[in-house]
Amino acid sequence: MNKSLVNIKIEIQSAYDSTNEVNRKLRAYLLQQAYAITHNNNSWIATTYNGEGEEIKQQLRKQGFCDKDFRIHVEYQRKWGFL
Numbered sequence: 001m002n003k004s005l006v007n008i009k010i011e012i013q014s015a016y017d018s019t020n021e022v023n024r025k026l027r028a029y030l031l032q033q034a035y036a037i038t039h040n041n042n043s044w045i046a047t048t049y050n051g052e053g054e055e056i057k058q059q060l061r062k063q064g065f066c067d068k069d070f071r072i073h074v075e076y077q078r079k080w081g082f083l
Helices: 021-032 053-062
Strands: 006-014 036-040 043-048 070-078
Touching: 006 021, 006 053, 021 036, 021 043, 053 070
Parallel strands: none
Antiparallel strands: 006 043, 006 070, 036 043
């Protein structure tokens, strides 16, 4: 895939509610990494347009988060339309 022709949008969401300590730590870490955080009801979504989903998953694991702690949604968009 030619990255110059593709935009990548990655969204990360906690698997826990807002009172959970893992949720708070995950949100704080993502804010430190310059993710844009948007709030929706009792949850939040962190968004970035840099990197690859698998790379981000590895970074989160290195920080001590387990796969069950978060959800990652990756959207690939051609510069001329959606894939």
